[in-house]
Amino acid sequence: xxxxxxxxxxxxxxxxxxxxxxxxxxxxxxxxxxxxxxxxxxxxxxxxxxxxxxxxxxxxxxxxxxxxxxxxxxxxxxxxxxxxxxxxxxxxxxxxxxxxxxxx
Numbered sequence: 001x002x003x004x005x006x007x008x009x010x011x012x013x014x015x016x017x018x019x020x021x022x023x024x025x026x027x028x029x030x031x032x033x034x035x036x037x038x039x040x041x042x043x044x045x046x047x048x049x050x051x052x053x054x055x056x057x058x059x060x061x062x063x064x065x066x067x068x069x070x071x072x073x074x075x076x077x078x079x080x081x082x083x084x085x086x087x088x089x090x091x092x093x094x095x096x097x098x099x100x101x102x103x104x
Contacts, residue, residue, distance in 0.1 A: 003047045037071055037072050038072075047060040047062070
C-alpha cells in the first residue's frame with residue numbers, strides 16, 4: 001500500500017486558488033480514510049508526507065502487517081478469508097434483525 005499526497009500532471013498554474021483546491025481535495029481524502037479505518041488523522045498525514053521512503057517521490061509504502069499495525073486495515077488475508085468475513089457479517093446482521101420485519 002502506498003500512501004502519498006494528491007498529485008497533478010500537466011500544466012499547473014501557481015495561483016493561490018490552485019493550492020486551495022489541492023488542499024481541499026487532500027482534506028477530503030484524509031477525512032475519508034480516517035472515517036473508514038482505525039488510523040488517526042495525524043498518523044495518516046505523517047505517513048502521507050514522509051520523505052525519503054520512495055525514490056524521487058514522497059510518501060510511505062506499507063506491507064500488509066504494517067498497514068494493520070497503523071490501523072489502515074483490520075487484518076491481512078486472501079479471498080477465502082474475505083468471503084468468510086462477509087458470511088460472518090451477514091449472519092451477525094441477520095441475528096440483530098431477528099424478529100423485525102426481516103429486511104436488512
